[in-house]
Amino acid sequence: MDNVELIQFDLDGTLIDSVPQLWLAVNRMLEQQGHAPAEELAVRHWVGNGADMLVRRALTAALGEEPDAGQQQAARAAFDVAYEEVADRQLVFYPGVLDTLMQLHRAGKKLAIVTNKPYRFVPAILAASGLSEHFTLVLGGDSLAQKKPHPEPLLHVCRELNIEPARTLMVGDSENDVLAAKAAGMAVVGLTYGYNYGRDIADSAPDWVMSDIRGLVDLLLTDEYRKDNHG
Numbered sequence: 001m002d003n004v005e006l007i008q009f010d011l012d013g014t015l016i017d018s019v020p021q022l023w024l025a026v027n028r029m030l031e032q033q034g035h036a037p038a039e040e041l042a043v044r045h046w047v048g049n050g051a052d053m054l055v056r057r058a059l060t061a062a063l064g065e066e067p068d069a070g071q072q073q074a075a076r077a078a079f080d081v082a083y084e085e086v087a088d089r090q091l092v093f094y095p096g097v098l099d100t101l102m103q104l105h106r107a108g109k110k111l112a113i114v115t116n117k118p119y120r121f122v123p124a125i126l127a128a129s130g131l132s133e134h135f136t137l138v139l140g141g142d143s144l145a146q147k148k149p150h151p152e153p154l155l156h157v158c159r160e161l162n163i164e165p166a167r168t169l170m171v172g173d174s175e176n177d178v179l180a181a182k183a184a185g186m187a188v189v190g191l192t193y194g195y196n197y198g199r200d201i202a203d204s205a206p207d208w209v210m211s212d213i214r215g216l217v218d219l220l221l222t223d224e225y226r227k228d229n230h231g
């Protein structure tokens with residue numbers, strides 16, 4: 001893979017384990033709306049399609065039916081206030097993430113973030129990594145009209161940086177990342193440790209399955225990579 005110039009990273013479940021903070025914010029929202037708290041595992045399975053869907057799934061579970069527009073709007077506002085407070089607190093980057101990003105950056109690769117998380121929460125999280133300046137472009141789930149699994153955010157980054165999808169690698173933990181990458185015509189690495197609605201990322205058939213993000217260094221910076229090394 002020595003022709004890759006650009007790597008687009010998913011955020012939640014790929015670079016950071018954001019469920020502890022999302023769980024806290026969901027439960028503050030539920031409490032404010034008069035509902036019992038949710039289990040952490042439930043929240044883990046609700047992540048993936050942005051804040052609106054996270055709130056909608058939590059409300060639907062609490063109500064036993066889909067929320068109406070007013071309930072959804074009030075709950076989303078409560079979630080946003082709560083998450084804003086905790087999003088960058090006690091953040092856990094997965095093992096090898098910071099080192100891998102630094103190595104790829106040093107090797108001259110362009111790095112971008114394409115997350116479904118609303119954009120307003122993202123800069124503080126990246127600042128906590130100390131690596132904000134390593135990312136040439138950062139898109140949130142509400143930066144464009146479409147979010148993953150639609151390919152548009154990934155294609156948008158390619159157009160902005162003038163790098164073809166064929167010279168781009170997507171790295172994510174969810175079928176939304178794999179579907180978006182395939183539809184955009186780019187290769188994709190699926191990480192096994194994140195959130196994928198409780199499903200196995202291998203079922204989405206990414207080009208590579210890795211259980212450790214440090215496998216990217218081998219894949220992109222050495223020619224010794226063997227698929228079964230990181231499966």
Ligand SMILES: O=C(O)COP(=O)(O)O
Pocket residue numbers: 010011012013047048049050051054114115116117118174
């Ligand atoms: O916010 C979400 O639901 C998922 O975010 P991600 O795209 O960074 O995994």
Ligand SMILES: [Mg+2]
Pocket residue numbers: 010011012013014048172173174194195
């Ligand atoms: Mg993710």
